[in-house]
Amino acid sequence: MDPVQFFTVLIVASVLAGVLGSLLGLGGGIIVIPVLTLLLGVDIRYAVGASIVSVIATSNGATVSHLKGGVANLRVGMLLEVATVTGAVLGALAASHVGESALYLIFAVVLAYSAIAMYQRRHADANPNLREDRFSTWLRLGGRYLDHASNRVVRYGVVGVPVALGLMLLAGVVSGLLGVGSGTLKVPAMDLAMKLPLKVSTATSNFMIGVTAAAGAAVHFTQGDVAPLIAAPVAIGVLVGAMGGARLLSRVQSHSVRLLFVLILVVISVQMAVKGLGIQV
């Protein structure tokens, strides 16, 4: 494959990853890693490095737009960061010691579970949760936002803080290990465990994954996992895509975002399982 082809595919895939990632609160690494390893034959080391960079680029691009609308809940985000960042550093350090096949399989299982659970909750935003648990009240985590689609101000409370923190630790470890933004784990955790409105989970996840990725990225960067000529097109493409995607978020119904998210989770889950089981496709 000649360089021009290589870079073209890379950039197109990156822009796509950026749009999708911003729309769903993912880091886009979900799309980048498969494209790099399966389509372009790049060593997974460099795929992880490029993915981590794309994750940060997505978080930057999307957050700038989201903070304007006040949809992301910064207090919840920072609190959960305590767990994710700790996990990310641990994960990045463990990267050389853990068998990747096992990881792919675990990830596949978690994704499948999240997809099922989220599908069951797809209409839930009709009545946003107004209860709070003790932690949420103490830390003043609840909030409200203006929903463009239905044109009303939505108030919400937050529950399930301890469970969410546990899930976030896991999400952080996975992030450090695989270089995936693990927004895939964060959004369901916020949606299911904490019962946040989906748009808030998505926007908050975008804010958080950049910080989590930075924690793991430092380790990978200085280890030489970030190949500039691969990571650069990815970073730019994703940034461009994310900025476009964030604008769409406020106009899309929660219902359809959720369905799209479920579909993507299923597809990726299968992909991961195939890789983990070593099946040659």
Added chain:
Amino acid sequence: MRPVLRFGAFVSTALILAGVLLFALNPGRVLQSGIVTQSVPHGLSGLLSGLEAGSPVAVISLGLLILILTPVLRVISTVVYSFRRRDWIYLAITSYVLLVLLIGFAIGAEA
């Protein structure tokens, strides 16, 4: 917080684009050894010597490094924000996150 993010995004993008442009002007030398295996600057010293030599790859690397640092700047601004608001719980939370981030950089540099 927004100006901080804009600044970080702008600077890193500018550097990355500059590096890519430099590379596009003279790709031959770098592409010879393969897209991936060309010199990935190792550590800060590798990056600095690459910059001195005017290597486009090093310029890109610097842009990427700043991109990675932008979330850290963001966390620092939340620390300052919570301190100003005298919100001690929030300050403790954000300070811890910042601490772990800095440890991450330190450990990475040693690995």
